[in-house]
Amino acid sequence: RLWFLDRLQGGSSSVYHISAALRLSGDLDVQKLEEALQQIVQRHEALRTRFVEEGGQPLQVIEARGEFQLKRVDLKSLDAQAQGERVRQLAHEHGSEAFDLSEGKLLRGCLIALGEGEHVLLMCMHHIVSDGWSIGVLVKELAALYAGQALEPLQVQYADYGQWQRRWLVGETLQRQQQYWRQQLGGAPVLLELPTDRPRPVVQDQRGAGLSFELDETLSSGIRSLARRHDSTLFMALLGSWAALLWRLSGQSEVVVGTPVAGRQRAEVEPLIGFFVNTLALRVGFDDQLSTGKLLEKVKATVLEGFAHQELPFEQVVDAVQPARSLSHTPLFQTLFALQNVPHSELQLPGLKLQALDQAQETAQVDL
Numbered sequence: 001r002l003w004f005l006d007r008l009q010g011g012s013s014s015v016y017h018i019s020a021a022l023r024l025s026g027d028l029d030v031q032k033l034e035e036a037l038q039q040i041v042q043r044h045e046a047l048r049t050r051f052v053e054e055g056g057q058p059l060q061v062i063e064a065r066g067e068f069q070l071k072r073v074d075l076k077s078l079d080a081q082a083q084g085e086r087v088r089q090l091a092h093e094h095g096s097e098a099f100d101l102s103e104g105k106l107l108r109g110c111l112i113a114l115g116e117g118e119h120v121l122l123m124c125m126h127h128i129v130s131d132g133w134s135i136g137v138l139v140k141e142l143a144a145l146y147a148g149q150a151l152e153p154l155q156v157q158y159a160d161y162g163q164w165q166r167r168w169l170v171g172e173t174l175q176r177q178q179q180y181w182r183q184q185l186g187g188a189p190v191l192l193e194l195p196t197d198r199p200r201p202v203v204q205d206q207r208g209a210g211l212s213f214e215l216d217e218t219l220s221s222g223i224r225s226l227a228r229r230h231d232s233t234l235f236m237a238l239l240g241s242w243a244a245l246l247w248r249l250s251g252q253s254e255v256v257v258g259t260p261v262a263g264r265q266r267a268e269v270e271p272l273i274g275f276f277v278n279t280l281a282l283r284v285g286f287d288d289q290l291s292t293g294k295l296l297e298k299v300k301a302t303v304l305e306g307f308a309h310q311e312l313p314f315e316q317v318v319d320a321v322q323p324a325r326s327l328s329h330t331p332l333f334q335t336l337f338a339l340q341n342v343p344h345s346e347l348q349l350p351g352l353k354l355q356a357l358d359q360a361q362e363t364a365q366v367d368l
Contacts (some may be wrong), residue, residue, distance in 0.1 A: 001049050001057040001315040002128040002275065003101060011098055015016075015206045015363040016127035018135065019095035024119040026352040028158060029146075030111065033121075033349075034070040036145035037109060041066035041137060045133070046274040047156040048170040050104035060159060063104065071110040083114055091359055096123045101128065120357065129158075131277040132340070133262050138273060139347045146349050157272035169311060177312040178320040184305070185321045188256050188283050192334045194249055194367065201326045208364025228294040236341045240299040242337050247286040254285045258333040258366065261310045279314045280306045281332040334367040 002016055041047045048066025051058050072143045073090060075083050092111050106126040113119055125134070144151060169177070216225070227237035239257065263276035282302050286295075312320075318331050325331060347354050 001313065002126075006101055006128070006150070007053075009310060011100065013363075014096040014098070015365055016134075017099070017124055017132055018127055019091070019122070019124045019359060020135065021091050021123075021357040021359055022121045022347065023355040023357055024121055024349070024352050025355070026117055026118055027116070028352060030070075030072075030318040032146055033085055033111070034068075036142050037070065037107075038068045039145050039280055040067075040141050040273075041068040041107060043141070043151065043154065044273040045159060046272070047107050047125075048104065049106070049129060049158075051101040051128065053100075053102070060162075061104075062159065066229070067105055068107065068109070071108070072111045073110060076113055084219060087112060087114075087120055088360075091122055091357075092362070095124050095359065096362070097124075099126045101126070106130075109189060110354075112120050126320070128275055130273060132190055132260075132276055133264060133270075133276065134273040136273060143348055152271075154271060156272070158272055161269050161272070161274070161276070165311075174312075177225075177309050178316070180309045180314060181317045181320050185256070185281055185283060185317075185323075188281075188323075188332070189252055189254055190324045191326075192250055192255060192357075192367070193252065194246070200328050204329060206363050206365065210296050210361030226292070227296075228301075230293055232296045232300050235341075236296060236303055238339060239293050239303065239337050240284070242335075243299070244282040244286070244295065246335060253287065254283060255334040255335075256281050256283045258282075259306075260336070260338050265311075278310055280310055281314075281317065282306050314365065330366050336366050336368070 005016070006013075032193075042065065045062050047068075048063040050061045050063065052061055053059070078086060078287055090112060091112065094108070099106055106129045107215075108124050110122040111119055111121070123138075125138075132140075141151060200234055224234055225236055227234050230237075232240075240273075241257065242256050243257055246257070247253075258279050260277050260279050263278045264270050269276060282299075284299060284302060321332065323331050
């Protein structure tokens with residue numbers, strides 16, 4: 001589906017780019033860093049894959065040897081303020097520069113020298129060969145290889161998973177998955193009508209921004225206690241709260257919320273870099289008599305059923321449900337809810353102190 005979206009948008013959108021920036025303080029061996037990244041590209045077929053068109057369909061071409069070259073920029077001659085401005089500019093350019101899927105090279109890096117023992121490392125991957133879980137794999141392997149450690153050989157590659165999925169998702173298995181989503185989403189609202197201060201554009205432009213805030217300790221503890229009292233998870237309690245807020249704001253009796261799932265149900269694919277993540281469309285109905293307990297009960301049942309039918313790729317769910325299409329909004333849902341509770345991988349390199357740098361959010365895949 002990401003190949004299709006790339007073609008639809010003319011290859012110009014950066015909404016499916018995954019970027020990161022790190023400040024490296026200490027004795028950095030640049031050659032060793034570049035060699036470690038080159039080894040990762042060679043290790044994972046997804047990172048040396050090109051996506052070409054043949055007869056109107058995408059075809060994966062896996063190169064025998066992947067290319068990775070760490071771009072280098074020297075800013076040592078600039079003062080601190082000028083360095084900061086230039087780093088922000090370079091991070092924006094690095095994260096938004098278009099990838100050519102037919103050319104490949106879908107992982108790129110840029111090392112910025114600020115002074116003796118001070119660098120900033122920019123990394124960017126296209127989502128078609130990566131996902132959130134993949135970032136953790138990349139971090140772990142980069143740390144090991146930079147430290148001179150050997151990695152266990154991979155049992156399978158991404159193309160093996162793709163072939164397995166195609167062979168498995170046929171016949172009764174495919175029909176059962178399709179039938180569930182037709183029943184679950186048939187007749188659902190096409191569009192979540194949130195109150196906005198301007199009309200929706202005819203074509204969604206995917207410009208966006210991020211807003212960060214924290215829930216205090218008392219509220220966070222209360223939410224966890226609420227989930228336990230109703231035999232639910234933290235995810236279910238937060239999702240129910242989010243859906244209830246959307247119901248209040250929209251005035252609609254039903255809301256459909258998207259949520260990502262890792263899609264790594266087999267141990268063999270856990271150490272792979274690749275695009276495994278899938279998106280589920282979860283439908284929740286409301287009325288004025290609905291209690292908190294009943295809401296969480298309903299959300300829990302919807303989530304568990306959705307997880308039990310998570311293997312059908314989202315684009316095939318859209319095909320099965322056949323919602324009304326529009327270029328002004330995404331199909332089936334326009335808001336996404338994600339709980340990132342996977343243990344965070346801290347990158348630790350010998351002789352270096354690392355600090356993750358915040359990057360401005362400039363795109364949005366959905367309304368909220």
